[in-house]
Amino acid sequence: xxxxxxxxxxxxxxxxxxxTNAQVSMAPLLPHYDIISQPGANLGQMLxxxxxxxxxxxxxxxxxxxxxxxxxxxxQERVGANDFSGTNMFQQYYLALQKAIQEKITSGPCSGGxxxxxxxxxxxxxxxxxxxGYVNTIWADANDSNYMLTGSTYGSGVFKTTDxxxxxxxxxxxxxxxxxxxxxxxxxxxxxxxxIYVGTGGAxxxxxxxxxxxxxxxxxxxxxxxxxxxADSTVSAKVFITEDSARLYAIYGKKLYTRSIxxxxxxxxxxxxxSLIDILNMAFVPYHLSHFFICGxxxxxx
Numbered sequence: 502x503x504x505x506x507x508x509x510x511x512x513x514x515x516x517x518x519x520x521t522n523a524q525v526s527m528a529p530l531l532p533h534y535d536i537i538s539q540p541g542a543n544l545g546q547m548l549x550x551x552x553x554x555x556x557x558x559x560x561x562x563x564x565x566x567x568x569x570x571x572x573x574x575x576x577q578e579r580v581g582a583n584d585f586s587g588t589n590m591f592q593q594y595y596l597a598l599q600k601a602i603q604e605k606i607t608s609g610p611c612s613g614g615x616x617x618x619x620x621x622x623x624x625x626x627x628x629x630x631x632x633x634g635y636v637n638t639i640w641a642d643a644n645d646s647n648y649m650l651t652g653s654t655y656g657s658g659v660f661k662t663t664d665x666x667x668x669x670x671x672x673x674x675x676x677x678x679x680x681x682x683x684x685x686x687x688x689x690x691x692x693x694x695x696x697i698y699v700g701t702g703g704a705x706x707x708x709x710x711x712x713x714x715x716x717x718x719x720x721x722x723x724x725x726x727x728x729x730x731x732a733d734s735t736v737s738a739k740v741f742i743t744e745d746s747a748r749l750y751a752i753y754g755k756k757l758y759t760r761s762i763x764x765x766x767x768x769x770x771x772x773x774x775x776s777l778i779d780i781l782n783m784a785f786v787p788y789h790l791s792h793f794f795i796c797g798x799x800x801x802x803x
Contacts, residue, residue: 544576556654561779561798640687642694650713652684652699659684659699661713672713678704686739690762692746700739706751721753721767741783743790750793752780757795 548569555565635655642648647665650672652658658673658680674680683702690696695712706719720729723736739752742762751758751767757780758767771780778797786792 544573548573638684638686640689642689643691645694648694650687650689650697652687654683654685654702656681656683658682659687659697659713672709673699673707673716675714676707676716677718678707682707685737686741688740688742688749690742690746691744698740698742698749700737700751702737703735705734705736705738705753706740721751721758723754723756739782741785743785744787745790747790750783752783752795755779757783 551569551572555569557566560566635653636651637654639649639651647663649662649666651660651669653660658671658676659682660669661672662669671680673682676682678701682699682704685700685702688698688700690698695710697709697713699707701707704718705721707716708719709716718734720734721736721738722729723733736754738754741750742748743750747762749760749762755778756769756771759770760767772795774797780795780797783793783795786794
């Protein structure tokens with residue numbers, strides 16, 4: 502599991518390193534570390550813990566469930582086998598993984614005598630129980646290295662720093678859809694860094710025109726010529742903007758839409774592809790604003 506079961510960045514909490522007097526983001530221990538650190542840990546225990554912390558809805562090729570299944574296939578055939586030295590291969594793997602985790606922990610910026618540092622919650626404050634946030638997207642201002650935004654897929658929302666990462670604040674607590682927001686991507690107007698668009702994991706698009714102080718939800722009607730339905734407001738989305746700030750593009754569910762930055766009307770420009778294919782991402786060709794690529798779950802590009 503490349504983002505859950507390795508040490509993974511989160512900014513739900515921040516740690517102030519005592520010996521450096523600098524505030525940095527630290528990752529939590531990976532979810533199945535307690536299992537790995539126990540003598541005699543077995544494959545079944547590790548798999549059970551992996552599945553318990555996995556996003557069970559991520560069944561795409563190469564997704565979390567697929568990665569766990571690959572891990573299981575590899576080790577089920579080898580768990581009882583010995584290597585050339587006569588040592589159990591899975592036990593060797595388990596010991597190597599345990600060592601790697603310990604090295605990752607003790608070599609970090611807050612290492613030295615354990616986690617030296619004072620921890621404080623950075624949000625979201627509107628969530629009664631702190632949600633684990635695995636950071637999956639980040640935006641940095643090309644003209645101001647102190648200004649960055651980052652988002653989490655696991656409900657922690659969008660965080661903002663204006664001092665190069667020393668302090669982070671959650672800026673989506675007051676969003677109209679509530680504080681628990683899964684973030685797919687963040688797009689900022691190149692001509693106005695206070696204009697922020699966020700593609701969410703189940704609430705369409707939210708946008709702010711004042712740097713994140715206030716937010717509104719933008720819902721795309723998925724049937725041309727109709728007003729948005731309740732279902733349209735619960736769609737997973739990604740949003741993009743052209744270099745000249747003239748147009749927005751949105752991957753909205755299984756479709757691709759675009760609109761002028763000054764308009765509220767979205768046009769469906771989904772290419773004629775298999776309806777079972779999910780459009781996952783898009784990228785513009787630099788200096789050619791009308792040229793872009795999209796990719797889908799089955800590797801389609803256009």
